[in-house]
Amino acid sequence: MGKPTVHDIAREAGVSLATVDRVLNARPGVREKTAARVHTAIEKLGYVRDIYAANLARQRNYNFVFILPDGQSQFLHSMRDAIAEARVGLLADRSDIRTITVQLRDPAAMIRTMHRIEHARVDGVAILASETPMVRDMIAHFKERGISVVALVTDQPNSERDHFVGIDNLAAGRTAGHLMGRFARRPGRVAVVLNTTQARDMVDRRLGFDEVLTRDFPHLVALPSLEGRDDHERTAQVLNACLDSVGDVSGIYCVGAGMRGVTQVVAARGLTGKVTVVGHDLTPHTRAALEAGTVDVIINQNTGHLVRSAARVLRARCDGAPVIASQEKIRIEIVLKENLP
Structure with a gap:
């Protein structure tokens, strides 16, 4: 027997293809009992969704924003360079990244940033910021609007963020x-x-x-x-x-x-x-x-890995796919004069 398809799921669950599509894409309009039948059929048939093919068929693009503090440290420069480098490769995978720098201690700047993101079609946000009430409010604001959020480099454990990307x-x-x-x-x-x-x-x-x-x-x-x-x-x-x-x-x-x-x-x-x-x-x-x-x-900590990992995690959150913990673990590197890369 070949790999199960959406047609097999529809037959097994006794529903239409449109209903299967709505359940797979977590769209509203399906009764709870009907959705449960579809999920039971998926589990019984061993259906594994090809998310890449589905997104390609729907011409789905992902738009991610990285919010970085407005500073001139060389680490921040390396983060911006890593984002620019990663963006080139991600464009071929129907994902785009743009960077917004913000004075995170300035409430007016924070509000302007939220409005900029709110009025654009943004799927996910990665935030590098100190843990403050204003940043927690910003994260809550994004989550209310269905935007996935990753805390980058420094965690926000008391916020509603979806994931932390950085070293321990x-x-x-x-x-x-x-x-x-x-x-x-x-x-x-x-x-x-x-x-x-x-x-x-x-x-x-x-x-x-x-x-x-x-x-x-x-x-x-x-x-x-x-x-x-x-x-x-x-x-x-x-x-x-x-x-x-x-x-x-x-x-x-x-x-x-x-x-x-x-x-x-x-x-x-x-x-x-x-x-x-x-x-x-x-x-x-x-x-x-x-x-x-x-x-x-x-x-x-490798800035290129940080950026690529944040983008992968955001995309997984958008797709409802699991995060591969081993792939996203950021290693602690010890650098001496004798082993400079």
């Missing part, structure tokens, strides 16, 4: 703690610089870092977090003030944005090779810092 940030922080413990040249204090304590990825990384240092490396003591707020000059200022206050540190952990400020301070104070520096995200700057020895190790 708690595990990334633990990795940073282990590396700091192994690489630190002497006992002492560790300065911790992060972007903002409002960002879930920053908080999780800090928690993981503290957990490992406290448990496995008690000779290293992590200092209170310094907020750079995605501003390299501010990062340099708060780090300099910290070093002036405590006198000496054995290591510096840059939890997120701000590495240019950190390396500026390390170089200016003659600390290269004396203080262990662990950071995140391989960018042109962190690559150069690794090569120069200013930074010891970078914990990276």
